[in-house]
Amino acid sequence: MGDDARRVVLPAADWASAVAAELVARLSDRPALRICLPTGETPGPVYAALVAAACDGRVSFDRATLVMLDAWVGLPPGDPARCDVRLRAELVDRLPRPPAAFIAIDVDGPDPDAAADRHDAAAARLDLAILGLGPNGHVGFNEPGSRPDDPTRLVRLAASSREAAVARYGATRVPTAGITIGLRRLLGAEEAWLLVTGERKASILRRCLEDPVGPDRPASWLRRHPRLTVFADEGAASLLPRG
Numbered sequence: 546m547g548d549d550a551r552r553v554v555l556p557a558a559d560w561a562s563a564v565a566a567e568l569v570a571r572l573s574d575r576p577a578l579r580i581c582l583p584t585g586e587t588p589g590p591v592y593a594a595l596v597a598a599a600c601d602g603r604v605s606f607d608r609a610t611l612v613m614l615d616a617w618v619g620l621p622p623g624d625p626a627r628c629d630v631r632l633r634a635e636l637v638d639r640l641p642r643p644p645a646a647f648i649a650i651d652v653d654g655p656d657p658d659a660a661a662d663r664h665d666a667a668a669a670r671l672d673l674a675i676l677g678l679g680p681n682g683h684v685g686f687n688e689p690g691s692r693p694d695d696p697t698r699l700v701r702l703a704a705s706s707r708e709a710a711v712a713r714y715g716a717t718r719v720p721t722a723g724i725t726i727g728l729r730r731l732l733g734a735e736e737a738w739l740l741v742t743g744e745r746k747a748s749i750l751r752r753c754l755e756d757p758v759g760p761d762r763p764a765s766w767l768r769r770h771p772r773l774t775v776f777a778d779e780g781a782a783s784l785l786p787r788g
């Protein structure tokens with residue numbers, strides 16, 4: 546356990562293709578990789594590059610298992626902001642051959658706590674956790690206050706996350722809650738990648754990587770992961786110490 550995350554900083558124009566190339570390399574080494582995937586604006590260009598690679602025959606997900614990182618609760622099926630809808634539209638349904646499994650979070654059933662427990666079991670053996678960084682330092686919906694031993698669970702969303710559902714992702718209503726893979730599973734993944742782009746994330750990225758680790762900025766707990774890679778573009782990395 547150490548504070549020695551690998552930091553990969555790239556020009557914005559090269560960022561998505563470089564992240565995608567690294568995932569293509571992982572999948573060619575280990576086609577049956579079990580990966581958790583985020584939604585949001587950040588990973589979109591990576592997914593586009595992966596779809597292009599799959600269509601060109603440079604990679605296949607047909608033996609891989611894709612596990613959803615998080616989900617809004619309270620959005621109707623088909624809502625454009627839903628994480629399952631976005632992941633399918635941006636990646637899963639665009640692959641020429643489907644993944645071996647796509648494990649979504651059941652947010653439509655009567656018992657979200659039971660759905661979270663089932664998803665915790667699905668997240669128990671992740672080879673790679675791919676994550677985005679929220680403007681408040683969240684990873685998945687591990688909002689400020691989250692702890693490194695938190696399980697996959699139903700969570701109360703930060704006000705900024707609820708607002709983002711509508712204002713940023715076009716949700717048709719305000720979600721009531723979230724379900725997220727917890728930090729315990731993310732820290733237990735064999736490898737973790739934190740994807741961060743744009744100057745709007747520069748300040749929170751610096752605080753997550755340089756300030757003391759703690760629950761105010763949940764992504765800071767990732768520094769306890771033995772194999773963390775931070776993939777940042779130059780805008781997001783602009784406030785990090787040089788070198």
Ligand code: PGA
Nearest residue numbers: 585586587677678679680
């Ligand atoms: P973004 O969201 O990728 O749309 O910036 C990240 C997050 O809030 O987790």
